[in-house]
Amino acid sequence: MNLVQKTAPYLRKPTARVSRFMGDVSVALLPLVVFAIYRHGLSAVWILLAAVLSMVLTEYVYNQIIDMLNGEKFKLKNKSFTISNMSIVTSGLIYGLTLSDVIPLQVVIIGGVVGTFLAKLIFGGLGQNIFNPAAFARVFVALSFGGAIAYEAYVDADAGATVLGVLANDLFDSSVTEYYSYWTMFSGIGMPGSLGETSALLIIVGGLYLFLRKSFDIFVPLTVIGTVALLSGTIALFHEDLGLWFPYTMVFSGGIMYAAVFMATDPITIPITRPGRVYFAFGVGALTLLIRIFGQLPEGVVFAIVFMNMFTPAIDYPKWTTNKFTFRSIAIFAAIVILTAAIATAGVHYAL
Amino acid sequence: MIQTNKHIANYKNISEDFERMEHVEPERVHIALNPPRCKDCETYVEVGDTVAIGQTLGVSQGPFFKLPVYSTVSGTVEAFTKKVMPGGEEDDVVVIKNDFKDTMHESVGERTDEEINAMSQQEIVDIVGDKALTGLGGAAFPTHIKMGTDKPIDVVIVNGVECEPYLNSDYVLMQERPEDMFKGLRYAMQAVSAPRGVVAVKETKKKLLAMLKEEAAKHSDLDISVVEVEDFYPQGWEIATFKSVTGIDVPVGTLPMEYGILGLNSSTIIGVYDALKYNMPVIDRYVTINGDAIKQPTMFKTRIGASTKHLLDKSGGFKEDAGDVNIVMGGPMMGQSTPYEDITITQTTASLLALRDENPVEEPCVRCGSCVYSCPVDIQPVQIMNAYKKGDKKALEQLEVNKCIECGICSYVCTSKIHLTDYMRKGKNFLR
Numbered sequence: 127m128n129l130v131q132k133t134a135p136y137l138r139k140p141t142a143r144v145s146r147f148m149g150d151v152s153v154a155l156l157p158l159v160v161f162a163i164y165r166h167g168l169s170a171v172w173i174l175l176a177a178v179l180s181m182v183l184t185e186y187v188y189n190q191i192i193d194m195l196n197g198e199k200f201k202l203k204n205k206s207f208t209i210s211n212m213s214i215v216t217s218g219l220i221y222g223l224t225l226s227d228v229i230p231l232q233v234v235i236i237g238g239v240v241g242t243f244l245a246k247l248i249f250g251g252l253g254q255n256i257f258n259p260a261a262f263a264r265v266f267v268a269l270s271f272g273g274a275i276a277y278e279a280y281v282d283a284d285a286g287a288t289v290l291g292v293l294a295n296d297l298f299d300s301s302v303t304e305y306y307s308y309w310t311m312f313s314g315i316g317m318p319g320s321l322g323e324t325s326a327l328l329i330i331v332g333g334l335y336l337f338l339r340k341s342f343d344i345f346v347p348l349t350v351i352g353t354v355a356l357l358s359g360t361i362a363l364f365h366e367d368l369g370l371w372f373p374y375t376m377v378f379s380g381g382i383m384y385a386a387v388f389m390a391t392d393p394i395t396i397p398i399t400r401p402g403r404v405y406f407a408f409g410v411g412a413l414t415l416l417i418r419i420f421g422q423l424p425e426g427v428v429f430a431i432v433f434m435n436m437f438t439p440a441i442d443y444p445k446w447t448t449n450k451f452t453f454r455s456i457a458i459f460a461a462i463v464i465l466t467a468a469i470a471t472a473g474v475h476y477a478l
Numbered sequence: 479m480i481q482t483n484k485h486i487a488n489y490k491n492i493s494e495d496f497e498r499m500e501h502v503e504p505e506r507v508h509i510a511l512n513p514p515r516c517k518d519c520e521t522y523v524e525v526g527d528t529v530a531i532g533q534t535l536g537v538s539q540g541p542f543f544k545l546p547v548y549s550t551v552s553g554t555v556e557a558f559t560k561k562v563m564p565g566g567e568e569d570d571v572v573v574i575k576n577d578f579k580d581t582m583h584e585s586v587g588e589r590t591d592e593e594i595n596a597m598s599q600q601e602i603v604d605i606v607g608d609k610a611l612t613g614l615g616g617a618a619f620p621t622h623i624k625m626g627t628d629k630p631i632d633v634v635i636v637n638g639v640e641c642e643p644y645l646n647s648d649y650v651l652m653q654e655r656p657e658d659m660f661k662g663l664r665y666a667m668q669a670v671s672a673p674r675g676v677v678a679v680k681e682t683k684k685k686l687l688a689m690l691k692e693e694a695a696k697h698s699d700l701d702i703s704v705v706e707v708e709d710f711y712p713q714g715w716e717i718a719t720f721k722s723v724t725g726i727d728v729p730v731g732t733l734p735m736e737y738g739i740l741g742l743n744s745s746t747i748i749g750v751y752d753a754l755k756y757n758m759p760v761i762d763r764y765v766t767i768n769g770d771a772i773k774q775p776t777m778f779k780t781r782i783g784a785s786t787k788h789l790l791d792k793s794g795g796f797k798e799d800a801g802d803v804n805i806v807m808g809g810p811m812m813g814q815s816t817p818y819e820d821i822t823i824t825q826t827t828a829s830l831l832a833l834r835d836e837n838p839v840e841e842p843c844v845r846c847g848s849c850v851y852s853c854p855v856d857i858q859p860v861q862i863m864n865a866y867k868k869g870d871k872k873a874l875e876q877l878e879v880n881k882c883i884e885c886g887i888c889s890y891v892c893t894s895k896i897h898l899t900d901y902m903r904k905g906k907n908f909l910r
Contacts, residue, residue, distance in 0.1 A: 129819070130802045130835050131566075133900050137486065137643065138838050142848065142893045147479055198748030211841065253842040253894075340479040343847070384740040393480065393846045398860060400851060442861065444876040449856050 132294040147341035148212035151388065154332030154341075155219050158322035158384075161314065166227040176231045176356050177222030178215055180238030181259070185214050188247045206207035206251075208402040213252055213328070214242070220388050223322025224381060224428065225267070237267040256438070258395045261431040268428070289317075289379035297419060297478060298367040302375060311378040323381040333387040345400060346407045350386035351377055353411025353463075360467040361419075361474050382414060385427040396434075397441040405459065407442055409434045412466050421472060483852040483891040484710035486811070488857055492628055497671045499650070499777045502514050502792060503578060507551050507783030508561045508571040512538055513612065519547065519570065520811040527555045530583040532758055535572055543620055545610040550663065550761035550781045552581035564807035564827050566816040574783070585819050586758050599626070602754065609753035611760065613745035615648075615714075616808060618826050621750065624740060631670040634679040635723055636663055636747050638686075639707055639713035640828075642809025647764035647828045650777055652679075652871055653686055654668055655748055656693040662751030663702060670740055674701045677744070678719050681706035711811070712885045716741045730855060730881050760825055767793045769810075769831035771800035779816035780823065786830045787820040803833035811886040838895035849888035855881045860889035863901040866908060879905040 189207040194200065211216065221241060225234060241263020246255040271438040295418045310316050323329075336342045344446025358376040362368035377383070386407075389397065395455065396406050410430045417426025441447070448455075511519035521536035523529060529549045536547045556573040563569045577828070597605075607622030615637065636659065640648045652659060663675045677694070679687055690704045707713055707722040717728050720739050728734045734741055742750070745763075752758045763782055768775040773794030780789065786807075796803055805812040806823065810831055847858040857878050865873035879902060888898035 127796060127800055128802050129817045130804050130815075131817045132804050132835070133903070134806075134813055134815065134884070134897060135813065136804055136806055136813075136833050137810045137886075137890055137891050138836060138895055139483070140664075142479060142891055142895075144841055144844050144846075144893050147846065147893065197883065208841075213844070253844045269777075302882070340481045343480050343851075353532075376709050394844050394851075398845050398847045398850050398858060400847075403847075433500045438660070443867065444861060444873040447858060447861065447877075449850050449853070449858060 135250065143210040144213070147339075148216050150336055150339050150341035151216045152212055152219055152326055155216075155223065155322070155388065157221070157328040157331055158223055158325065161325055161328055162223065162227075162321040166321060169227050172231060173225055173227065173229060173234055173321065174178075174219065174222040176234040177225065177238050178218030180235040181218035181221065181242045181263075182214050184239045184242040185209075185247065185251075205382045208252065211252070214246075214259075217242070217246075217259045217469060221263045224260070224264045224320050224384070226320050229267075229271075233267060233271050235264040236270075240266050240422060253394055257432055258389055258392050261428045261435075262394075264428045265432050267372065268423075289375055293375070293418070297474070298365075300369065300477055301373055304373045308374060308378075311375065316378050319379075320381065324382040326378045326383045328384045334469050336387070336391075342387075342393075343403055346391045346396070346403050347383075347386040349404050349407035350390050350411040350414075353384065353408050354382055355414060355417050356463070357467055357470050359375070359416050361471050364471045365474060376415065376418070378408045380418075381427045382411075385414075386410070389428070389431050395438060397438050397447075399442070399447055401449065401455060402438075402441040402447065406434055406438065408459075408463065410439065412470075416470065419470070420477070479893065480846050481851060483848060483887065486711045486890065493576070500792060502778050502780040502784065502789060504551070504576060504629055504781055504784035504788060506553075506556065506573055507549075507781055508559075508573055508785070509535060509547060509549065509572045509783045510561075510563060510822060510824055511536055511547055511572060513545055513547070513610070513618065513824070521572065523555050523559075523572070525555050529553065529555060529574060530581040531761060532583040532586040533643075539651070540620065543607065543623060544571055545612070545620065546608065547572075548610065548759040550759075550760070550783050551576040551582075552579050553577040562806075562816070562818045562820065563821050563897045564816070564821055564824055566818070571783075571822060576781075586756060588756055589754065592685075595668070597668070597754075599669045599671070602665065605757070606750060606753050609749075609757070609759045609829045611746065611749045611753055612825060613743055614745040614749060614760070614763075614825055614828075616812075616826050616828070621746055622740065624742070625666060625669050625750075626817060627670065627733075627740065629737060630737045631672040631735065631740045633674040633676055633724060633740070634663060634666050634670065634672045635720060635739060635741045636675070636744050637714065637716055637717055637719050637741055638677055638679045638744040639714040641680070641709075641711050642811050642813075644768045644776055644831055645766055645809050645829050647766050647777065649683065649686060650764050651748060652744050653689065656690055658748050658751045658755075659744060660693055660697055660702065661755070662747040664697065664700065664747075665750055665754050666740065666742060666747060667700065667702075668689045672740065674722050675703075678707050678723050679704060680709045681715065682709045708709040709888060712883070715854065715883060715885065718854065730883065763823060763825065763827065765789060765823060765827055766829040767830060767832075769833045770808070771796050771803045771832040771834050772795055782823055782825055784823050785820050786823060786827075788821075789830065790819060790832075800832070800834055803835075804835050806831040806833060811890065812884060840896050841894040842896050843896060846893050848891040848893055852891050854885060854887065855883060857881050859898040859902060860907050863896070865900055866901050866905040869908075870878050871909065874905050874909055880910065882906065 189204045211311045241259045245257040245259040245262035312326045317324040337344045358373040362372040413430035414427040517534045519538040530552045534546045538545045547793045553575045560568045561571045603622045603626040611621040612618040667675045749760045765778045776793040882902040886899045
């Protein structure tokens, strides 16, 4: 026995582990994985496997190359490669579940490799990345292989067009609600769409699990969804062709629920303070809606996340960063929310 | 996890039921001649002199006050030497061999209530200052300077919130001497002409609360109450206690007296009682010997100047399988780690903890934000760490690193086990 001298504090919270909250995200995704396999069968298994393995292997190979460049001996077990904290596995799963069920496997793999390398490893690995690797990989796939795959795949003969696919052509086409009932949109049963994004119900279950385990900040998904609901609700209120179906469709179709719960909450790529995270989440929600309404893409949430990721350092800038909501900051934030709602409403009214 | 963490896992607290309590009379005591904040002690005794309890051994010079040093046992002066203090540094001490007769010095004597009731603020302050009473909660700030304030005081708050795990010496003292505590509170209220007195205790200490409320009812002629405060860390930090009791947010770095609040630790207020009623300095102290590496955690009542080694032996020493042991004076969150077993117990020594050395492995930060969410002074430990690593002075200033109270919660909650509190200290030093 020796006496050692340390600096205070001497206790560490036993349950505070990176692997715990990263692992929790994977657990929260499990119902979606099961649902995807139940709906799409073996093709879902292959796509998810390809997504996870491509990301994990990229990280492994990258670490081996870096160690070799540093002149270290080759060992099968790499010391810098940290699969145990579940971070890259979780990214892979999140990425895989955003994909369509008919996407070719080589596209999945290219997206996984590029997403991991360009969005994560090149910045220095875990904790250093600016972009959410899963969102980045999804954006890469959408942009590089979009024309051939992303949209046409949705309009497949059996499943029919996705809600957002229809609305991209005509925003005011309330007939979507005739194809898909509110329950279908909520539960995801019989909804066309990507592997894991269709069932709002299971996403909420996963979100509740993460909330109860305190593995994410519930303010983020609530703000994203709240923003979409508020803005689309305001637009519907001031437009005679739109009704309650419009905000409902906006919230429960496409990837907004999924991205709000699993992508916008990735702590590494979002601001570090609670007010900062709320502003970030508002940006994601508002941008998603604006892209959906005014953009050419039916699906904007991954773009919104990657775009807002770039603002994280600006929100966290030492000069104004604070973890307190003050009267002034709430007033400014409320003014921005109202202004955004007004611009969106006016835009729908005059531009479309 | 990713949330506001205000609770520290409940480590087994001993002695709530006085089960393992021992009274230890030390063979000899080492009285520090230079209490915290003081130096250049002038001594009045020589080797071979016989001294009594409460006899002045010398006077120590503070920055703007003088603190006498008193003997805590009766016996003979054996030597002047050096000994390790709780802060880890060696300091001059006078060694007194205990004759176990407990002879009181002639200055110690009871005052009648009428005598005390007739005293002015200055008289009370003089007596408290003469008895060298300092804050026994840990800061060791001279009490007579606080009580001598010329600001109007609305409320005297007795801080009975021990918020760090493992500690409960204040809790035991309050249970042993509730009457004296309320009388001490009356004296303090009299000194600063405060209309209101409050005793703040954690809401979880039901037994103590019932006892104190019963006692407070006996003082219905004055506005004295017992307030239950939420059990979170760092509730015992006086600014957090003031906020919970009065709702007033005293900014870090200003004196609470300016906001009409006089805050005193519960053991200090009992010291006020002893000084005024019996003209007696603080001579003994409850010391918790605790921690996961201790065989038999025990609560001791012993004289100031006793050795911790003695108490450690009495509590069975370290467990055989303890591995490396970290000895901490004070609480596990803010206490001082020392590589010594034989340390002098001073007025502010509430505990000695022997903790197993965990040696957590640091992982890269994943920006989960737990430290930011949990910080009681609303600064951002992780951003401060990054600014310190980059040597960015301007950012450190903008991130207000100097507001940090080093409560340790950021290191405690970190999911990557990064020692953030240490970076806060480094950041503060870097700005100096």
